[in-house]
Amino acid sequence: MTERKRPFWVRFWGTRGSLPAPRPTTNRYGGNTPCIEVRVHDEVFIFDAGSGIRALGDKLSREFNAVRATLLFTHYHWDHIHGFPFFGPAFRPGNRFAMYGEPRGSRNVREILGGQMAMPYFPVPLEAMRAEFEFHDVGPKMSLQIGKALIRTEALNHPGRALSYRIEFGGKAIVYASDTEHGNKLDARLVAHAAGADVLIYDAAYTEEELASGRKGWGHSTWNEAVKVAQAAKVKKLFLFHHEPARDDRALAVIERKAAKILPGTAAAREGTTYAP
Numbered sequence: 001m002t003e004r005k006r007p008f009w010v011r012f013w014g015t016r017g018s019l020p021a022p023r024p025t026t027n028r029y030g031g032n033t034p035c036i037e038v039r040v041h042d043e044v045f046i047f048d049a050g051s052g053i054r055a056l057g058d059k060l061s062r063e064f065n066a067v068r069a070t071l072l073f074t075h076y077h078w079d080h081i082h083g084f085p086f087f088g089p090a091f092r093p094g095n096r097f098a099m100y101g102e103p104r105g106s107r108n109v110r111e112i113l114g115g116q117m118a119m120p121y122f123p124v125p126l127e128a129m130r131a132e133f134e135f136h137d138v139g140p141k142m143s144l145q146i147g148k149a150l151i152r153t154e155a156l157n158h159p160g161r162a163l164s165y166r167i168e169f170g171g172k173a174i175v176y177a178s179d180t181e182h183g184n185k186l187d188a189r190l191v192a193h194a195a196g197a198d199v200l201i202y203d204a205a206y207t208e209e210e211l212a213s214g215r216k217g218w219g220h221s222t223w224n225e226a227v228k229v230a231q232a233a234k235v236k237k238l239f240l241f242h243h244e245p246a247r248d249d250r251a252l253a254v255i256e257r258k259a260a261k262i263l264p265g266t267a268a269a270r271e272g273t274t275y276a277p
């Protein structure tokens with residue numbers, strides 16, 4: 001917890017891709033879908049609203065009388081938004097959230113989040129969330145100064161689009177790049193976006209064998225590619241992320257060891273852990 005005394009840190013609330021996968025054999029790396037908290041002093045940034053955001057909401061409500069946070073969405077596949085209706089602080093008047101996401105056609109982030117909370121999908125509409133919201137469109141290759149943080153965006157290779165976010169503060173950078181599929185060569189755009197980062201959180205859903213057996217075009221990468229991108233971008237710390245729901249802790253630990261052998265310090269992201277660059 002010494003990390004938490006530092007001004008800039010990241011905490012994993014959900015590390016699992018595609019579908020929550022809670023069971024005794026996934027306890028160590030976690031079963032909740034993507035949600036990442038980044039702190040810049042007392043400013044709260046939340047990346048994605050997978051099922052991990054429920055517990056983050058409880059924690060923020062205990063910590064602050066009035067919760068202020070910036071939520072940034074990579075894209076709107078279920079695993080990145082299905083925790084949002086269970087984000088408790090959103091229902092309380094007096095809390096305030098700035099919401100960033102890429103529009104889809106004529107629909108902005110507000111309409112897209114409202115869509116998943118409409119009948120017949122969910123009984124409680126977005127309008128029942130009584131916190132104050134402001135909604136912002138965002139797209140690739142943007143630089144946004146939000147409070148003390150500078151946030152840069154880049155496009156990822158993912159069916160229906162997705163964004164990567166690079167958050168910079170005090171000469172350090174954390175890059176969140178999930179979900180993305182690699183081709184036959186390194187994604188130069190992503191390598192440039194992650195260049196010199198202190199932390200890279202990268203989609204490592206598959207093994208090479210899994211990718212080759214019918215999963216091409218689904219929008220995800222392998223842990224081998226994660227290592228290559230981190231090496232090319234000269235990243236200081238790589239976290240493998242978006243763990244495959246079927247992967248148990250033991251199998252993930254094997255992957256973690258193999259990756260760390262090639263790139264020392266590499267870790268598979270674990271739910272509930274904090275890291276300060």
Ligand SMILES: [Zn+2]
Pocket residue numbers: 017018077079080179242
């Ligand atoms: Zn995903």
Ligand SMILES: [Zn+2]
Pocket residue numbers: 075077158179219
């Ligand atoms: Zn996705």
